[in-house]
Amino acid sequence: MYKVFGTSKITNQTIPKFASALSATTTTVDIGETESFLHGGELPTLIIQSTCHTVHIFVNGQLSGYAFGTRENRRFTYRGNINLHSGTNRITLLSVAVGLPNVGGHFESWNTGILVPVALHGLSQGKRDLSWQKWTYQVGLRGEAMNLAYPTNTPSVEWMDASLTVQKPQPLTWHKTYFDAPEGDEPLALDMEGMGKGQILVNGESIGRYWTTFATGDCGNCSYTGTYKPNKCLSGCGQPTQRYYYRDMKLSWLKPSQNLLVIFEEIGGNPSAVSLVKRSVSGVCAEVSEYHLNIKNWKLESYGKGQTFHRPKVHWKCSPGQAISAIKFASFVTPLGKCGRKARCAVMISNTNFGKNPCPNVLKRLTVEAVCSPETSLTNTIIIRLLEQINVTRDTSDYLWYMTRGKINLHSGTNRIALLSVAVGLLNVGGHFESRNTEILDPVALHSLSQGKRDLSWQKWTYQVELRGEAMNLSYPTNTPSIGYPGYPQPLTWHKTYFDAPEGDEPLALDMEGMGKGQIWVNGESIGIYWTAFATGDCDHCSYTGTYKPNKCLSGCGQPTQRYYHVPRSWLKPSQNLVCAEVSEYHPTINIWQMESYGKGQTFHRPKLHLKCSPGQAISAIKFASFGTPLGKCRTYQQGECHAATSYAILERKCVGKARNAMLISNTNFGKDPCLNVLKRLTVEALCL
Helix, strand or coil, X not given: CCEEEEECCXXXXXXXXXXXXXXXXXXXXXXXXXXXXXXXXXXXXXXXXXXXXXXXXXXXXXXXXXXXXXXXXXXXXXXXECCCCCEEEEEXXXXXXXXXXXCCCCHHHCCCCEEEEEEEEEECCEEXXXXXXXXXXXECCHHHHCCCCCCCCCCCCCCCCHHHHHHCCCCCEEXXXXXXXXXXXXXXXXXXXXXXXXEEEECCEEEEEEECCECXXXXXCCCCCCCCCXXXXXXXXXXXXXCEECCCHHHHCCCCCCEEEEEEECCCCCHHHCEEEECCCCEXXXXXXXXXXXXXXXHHHHCCCCCCCCCCEEEEECCCCEEEEEEEEECCCCXXXXXXCXXXXXXXXXXXXXXXXXXXXXXXXXXXXXXXXXXXXXXXXXXXXXXXXXXXXXXCCXXXXXXXXXXXXXXXXXXXXXXXXXXXXXXXXXXXXXHCCXXXXXXXXXXXXXXXXXXXXXXXXXXXXXXXXXXXXXXXXXXXXXXXXXXXCCCCCCCCCCCCCCCCCCCEEEXXXXXXXXXXXXXXXXXXXXXXXXXXXXXXXXXXXXXXXXXXXXXXXXXXXXXXXXXXXXXXXXXXXXXXXXXXXXXXXXXXXXXXXXXXXXXXXXXXXXXXXCCCCCEEXXXXXXXXXXXXXXXXXXXCCCECCCHHHHHHHHHCCCCEEEEECCHHHHCCCCCCCCCCEEEEEEEEC
């Protein structure tokens, strides 16, 4: 949402609520006619400190400068001269946050934005602190509010010819063009060489941010002798650290023609140099020695176990949509029979794999050069072999149907065999985890037929991604497909019901005892996969004597390993939204803890009571407020013997109309101490709408 609002001081960039990565803050400065810089003197200097990633400074609508931090230190200082005129001047700071902290102690309390003070130096009266002036805030850019990146949107915007922007690159500029999708199945990327920093959108979908910073260092000398340091043996100095930006545009984002590319450039660049490129792989090479280091062997040695030596493997893999069609070179033998027409392959490096040891007492290597060529097209979804599941589904569904037909002795005639393969999450850790397949493995075989064994792996297989219910969007509350529900338990069944949100603010969960394995949606939002597997083992005996083993002193045998699945209250639709909060006047705070831990005896920091509504809501009323000794719990609060009569009026004045508020718990905030020598609490119940 495009918002403009004001405050009496500068604040941090948590204001945008993730609606945009950009936030503009504006103030005005009055300059008298007698200032020396208006009569040939030195221009005044603007000094800004920031913890956002980039800040652009505008003076009277003109870009005056910009600055940015580093990955190691987000905090930076901008110092530059600005050109002011007599009268009222408008200073705007455009703050850009390239992602927010999501790890570290109390990361949610780390501010991102302009820091105080923001100061002008070099005026006749010396330094002027602008931090406590009136600042106007605007979240996002005008182009974002106008949805310039969406192909169905046609705002009345006058676009300039690209040849003019190349002659005079402008910062904070939107560029757009149309292009046709190239032929083929190769991965696509945008070559952003010539551009500076900004964002890319294709047909309204964001590829993400780009920042073509250039690598620095010494690429001329290379020596790994001595202590290892990251700046040893560098390469690519003077080149962009990244110039190609990839998303899976070919399969899901692109149309055959008239694809809209929109680029928002912050610094200034040459859009005529942007190009769409393919990644084509015609061959792959691999070389591994027979005693190459292996993670399995390292684990055995580190635990002091003398087990069988695990021989290494040589791995090679073609791009998606390709398969190994030929072996051009191999140093042991040509393993075409083992790897022909596969998208990837792994061969164990062992003398027995190649018949005999070709040269005893010599350290040998397996060296392979393979040719990659396009696979059979998937357009008709009929393939003469078994495919890897993830390359087919592209993460659009956990379910993939493998179907084939054949004349076998199930019943006379043609029988249909369907295998429903389910991937419950994918590997994301471990050596070469990206090369581990998730699929039905060959052979798929029928035994005990009159002709013996029949291998079905190389028959024609038809593939169907996802379930019919997924395609029909059964989990969305606004969707009402005409479908019947069976009245008896059976596998692969969709169930639905409606419920009201319970009162209170306690965490909610679904008790899935009695169910098996599947997925859960609430109002179209996925809770995830459930699997009520039962714990096995011996829970009757418990002794920790001897070597520790995971199966010692078990509990919960015969019970589900997990039966409760959390439901966020933010997903529910209650008839009204209440927020309750209660904090005592001596509640511990992080500031106090930090002072005590560092041995500092400073002023006591009083705690605050925080109220916060859901996104898009604001506090509409205070239903209960008491500073004293209130009784009860949320929805049933009552005044106690001690109560400040001003509680309700003060909370209503400070909170109503705001999405969130923090109230300092202090006697002076409520006029006077309502009951001396008594530990008091501030208790509030507010209504959000």
